[in-house]
Amino acid sequence: QRVGYALVGLGHLTLEELLPAFGECKKSRVVALVSGNPDKMRKVARQYGIKESSLYSYDTYDQLKNNPEVQVIYIVLPNGMHAEYTIRGAQAGKHILCEKPMANTPQECQAMIDACQKANRKLMVAYRIQYEPNNRMIREMIQSKRFGQTKFVEAFNVQNSANPDHWRHKKALAGGGALPDIGLYCLNTVRYLLGEEPTEVFAYQYSTPGDARFREVEEMVSWQMRFPSGIVANCGTHYGVHETRRYRVMAERGWMGLDPAFAYNGLQPEVSYAEGKIEHKEQPKQAEKNQFAAEMDHFSDCILNDKQPFTPGEEGLQDHKIMAAIYQSARDGRPVKLTAVTKKDAFR
Numbered sequence: 238q239r240v241g242y243a244l245v246g247l248g249h250l251t252l253e254e255l256l257p258a259f260g261e262c263k264k265s266r267v268v269a270l271v272s273g274n275p276d277k278m279r280k281v282a283r284q285y286g287i288k289e290s291s292l293y294s295y296d297t298y299d300q301l302k303n304n305p306e307v308q309v310i311y312i313v314l315p316n317g318m319h320a321e322y323t324i325r326g327a328q329a330g331k332h333i334l335c336e337k338p339m340a341n342t343p344q345e346c347q348a349m350i351d352a353c354q355k356a357n358r359k360l361m362v363a364y365r366i367q368y369e370p371n372n373r374m375i376r377e378m379i380q381s382k383r384f385g386q387t388k389f390v391e392a393f394n395v396q397n398s399a400n401p402d403h404w405r406h407k408k409a410l411a412g413g414g415a416l417p418d419i420g421l422y423c424l425n426t427v428r429y430l431l432g433e434e435p436t437e438v439f440a441y442q443y444s445t446p447g448d449a450r451f452r453e454v455e456e457m458v459s460w461q462m463r464f465p466s467g468i469v470a471n472c473g474t475h476y477g478v479h480e481t482r483r484y485r486v487m488a489e490r491g492w493m494g495l496d497p498a499f500a501y502n503g504l505q506p507e508v509s510y511a512e513g514k515i516e517h518k519e520q521p522k523q524a525e526k527n528q529f530a531a532e533m534d535h536f537s538d539c540i541l542n543d544k545q546p547f548t549p550g551e552e553g554l555q556d557h558k559i560m561a562a563i564y565q566s567a568r569d570g571r572p573v574k575l576t577a578v579t580k581k582d583a584f585r
């Protein structure tokens with residue numbers, strides 16, 4: 238039994254990753270599309286065997302409610318459109334899988350959670366890293382204290398973003414710059430690895446003056462998060478430098494990390510530890526799975542067996558509260574305490 242998905246938005250992620258990933262799914266299948274470009278949509282539909290009667294525009298989106306084959310709507314639109322399409326999708330009686338970042342603001346995230354609750358539908362944020370075996374292995378090493386107590390973390394996700402006209406550089410559609418787009422991986426993955434919530438953040442933000450890419454959104458954010466156990470995480474994101482996507486977690490008797498950590502594939506774990514005077518270095522790589530197939534099948538399993546997703550809407554809200562505090566710290570030039578952040582146990 239496979240859960241039927243409608244994909245909303247036929248951009249890069251949908252065409253290059255999600256549609257091919259259904260071929261590796263065991264519990265999920267694509268049965269409908271929503272797009273503003275009918276010619277492109279018909280072509281894609283033919284390629285993936287989707288019925289003409291299951292093709293929708295943004296205007297006819299709400300009619301998905303009359304399509305019993307669709308159980309999940311997967312929102313793959315610019316960030317600023319996630320809230321509206323999630324809320325309308327829940328009102329159409331469908332479960333929602335929403336791409337990251339969940340929305341533009343914590344207020345939008347809360348409205349999405351409320352709408353799904355009211356419609357008695359499930360809501361999951363597509364944090365693919367949390368379903369990926371190499372990241373899960375590092376998390377297990379940290380939480381089982383394989384090398385003792387973790388003390389310090391560094392995480393970076395940076396790249397060159399070339400096109401100033403893309404929606405990612407427009408505040409209304411993107412919500413922000415490097416932070417919500419790629420910096421979010423550092424934030425969400427560190428929380429996931431440590432199983433703790435930060436109590437305070439401190440940040441710097443910078444954009445090169447006169448650079449057309451950064452008229453509306455920021456180029457760089459560098460921030461630190463303090464955790465209740467005393468761990469400090471040093472994180473950074475940038476839209477103006479050559480790609481690096483890695484983290485390292487430093488514990489009493491060893492360190493463990495991934496480089497790259499956040500890519501779609503080719504993730505490379507590395508571990509270093511001491512036994513007496515002998516230093517060991519290992520690369521304990523786990524067999525890779527398609528991250529998008531793993532994430533979609535997890536949500537389908539939650540629907541088939543009425544379970545709470547591992548990354549529900551509250552997980553996205555949490556990240557948005559922390560990002561709001563990061564921006565506030567950068568603006569005010571001082572640390573910001575996170576009193577409003579819910580403990581992870583409350584929603585897992």
Ligand code: NAD
Nearest residue numbers: 246247248249250251313314315316336337338363365404
């Ligand atoms: P994209 O620009 O390639 O695609 C966006 C789609 O939205 C296009 O088909 C576009 O036509 C459509 N669209 C509808 N209304 C629009 C409007 N007003 N302005 C611009 N486009 C509009 O973007 P993408 O890279 O596919 O990203 C889509 C979403 O997926 C974003 O939220 C992004 O953060 C997320 N994403 C997640 C991952 C991941 O690894 N999980 C990777 C890439 C993107």
